[in-house]
């Protein structure tokens with residue numbers, strides 16, 4: 001059965017309270033750096049981080065956009081967002097705006113962002129296509145959204161170990177995000193790369 005938003009919220013409330021543990025499990029600096037590079041950002045750009053969580057992407061984004069750019073991070077879990085705020089304060093970033101809200105209802109104006117990223121968040125958002133549609137709407141034409149997420153291993157027996165890699169209640173492993181996105185945006189996906197025996201993917205969509 002699909003994981004419901006309430007279960008997801010409960011899981012991330014807990015993760016937000018033990019953020020050191022969440023950050024330890026999900027640091028993945030190389031993967032994040034690579035994903036951020038694929039957005040194609042320049043100094044001064046405004047970037048949307050969908051389901052930004054504790055802000056683990058922020059240092060990599062900041063490296064690209066500098067102090068003249070802006071990060072807008074949206075997340076519906078105040079405990080996760082609290083940690084993103086702590087990070088921004090610690091780093092003295094004045095150009096991070098955190099929005100406590102549901103990414104499937106986000107009302108950012110059309111053409112606001114120079115780039116967007118969703119790392120391991122679409123698999124945690126039950127209506128992932130609605131969240132993506134909002135992000136696409138708010139992106140400038142010709143700009144990129146990078147989706148980096150987890151999925152089932154290509155070699156099925158390995159899927160028995162998935163609960164050890166990611167807590168069942170914190171995502172929907174039955175979702176086929178690649179397939180859904182390709183169906184919804186058949187001409188926009190410009191790159192899809194799988195890694196870690198097919199259990200991770202990175203997808204770039206250009207508006």
Ligand SMILES: C[S@@+](CC[C@H](N)C(=O)[O-])C[C@H]1O[C@@H](n2cnc3c(N)ncnc32)[C@H](O)[C@@H]1O
Pocket residue numbers: 008012026050051052053054055056057074075076077080101102103104118119120121124125126
């Ligand atoms: C696995 S975490 C990923 C966080 C961050 N992107 C990262 O890479 O570490 C998934 C995040 O999605 C958020 N989330 C789940 N459903 C959401 C929704 N409907 N709107 C906004 N955020 C949501 C959760 O609160 C959680 O912080």
